[in-house]
Amino acid sequence: MSKKYTFYPGCSSQGSAAHLDRSLRAVLPKLEVQIEDIDDWNCCGASVGHIEGGFIPQSALSARNLAQAQTQGPQDVMTPCAACYLNTHATNERIRNDEGFKGKLNEALAVAGKSYDGSLHVRHACEVLVTDVGMDKVAAQVVNPLAGLKVAGYVGCQTVRPFANTDRGNHFDEYDRPKFLDDFTRAVGAEALDFENATSCCGGSVSVMSPDKTLHLMKKILDEAQAKEADVISTPCPLCQTNVEMYQQQINQKYGTNFNIPVVFYSQLMAVAYGMDPNKDAALNQQIIPADKLKGMAK
């Protein structure tokens, strides 16, 4: 039986992580996951909104999305973006646990005739796939196993951090050595490398503004992937994907390395393994560093 969720794609879905959006929307129907976008969703404020905007305005961004989602039904809110998840989930928890905070956000929402009571659950897309759909079902859809593809599972930080304690009361995974991403890799028939830098930070938004401060962080991740002969790095995080992919050339210039490792989303691996179109569905034409081996495996 299919299950319905209200979907929060986040700003990167229309920009740097358009290939996450496309590939995820392609594979979800195969898993009987129905999604409906939050009507007129807005930015979550990411990791920097509070600095200029302040704590309450930053939280009000998530509150508007939640208020909007509530008008669309009681089903869980699902988002594939680490920062969107962090902010929306954290704000939701606070609204539930702090009457004063809830009152203040509702006072702000009221100027637009909106309100939110804290009753929704906010969940990460991976957690939905792990908990609600189940890895057996993720594997059962595979018609084109990615045999021989070596995958370095790079989880990043925010996907499994303070909110690894999920809304449903379970840890969908551990925050230091998470295994769920490797489970996706194995489910699609590929080889999951033992990747020690799975949760090493890529520098996040600091990499976007001042890469000089963080190129060495990304180099560490790439060093291990190269040493272990990874064909691709797989990640669930929009910013991790963009940072680790787009800075390889600058890292090569600075450190004299020769990195040219494709960085893809878990959902792109799934789309290829599900026998879907490598461009239209898996969005592999949106890689800056082409994932040739993976593309060659597509049916």
Place this chain on the structure above:
Amino acid sequence: MTATSPTPRKKYDLNFARWVYENVDGGDRMAKCMQCGTCSGSCPIGDQMDYGPRKLFMMIRAGMKEAVLTSNTIWNCVSCYNCVVRCPRQVPVTYILHDLAALAVKEGYAEAKTADNARFAKAFWWSAQKWGRTDERLVTMKYYFSTGIGDGIKKGMANQKIAMAMVKTKRMHLTMPHKVKGTKELQAILAKAHEIEERGNNGQ
């Protein structure tokens, strides 16, 4: 400068620390910090901070408000939350650093105008508020040019290859910004939220 928080007049004046405990998001937990240093040891970018979080918290207790709010620690945090998940006293270190950065902006410290993260945050909030969404391309441009036209062109040139690759792979668009339909409504909510925040103690 508008002082929101009290400025200590003598060494080991606890006024600023008390204010942080009561007004900063997660500050109540900070009072429980036992100076173990797990946070600083877990920080991926700690070597590029004036002081690690452990030391910064001790400085807050010592009343060194100015040194705290002018340190680059609050601007260099990468928001990885390593420290938060590892703290044995459940101090939400990242949230505290975030709020201290916002405080430095509010109180008008010079570093809060020049720090890269502060300038980036300004560009980011501009997009969030004006369009309701982050236009990655305009935020980046606005940030590049926040230190002057010459510097902006230089930074733009240095990242030209990346930008062209992003356009080519349809991960950066060239037309009007993506925006919400209800921009007026969103701006009204944010204006009210700002007013509520100004009323005091961070909504806690």
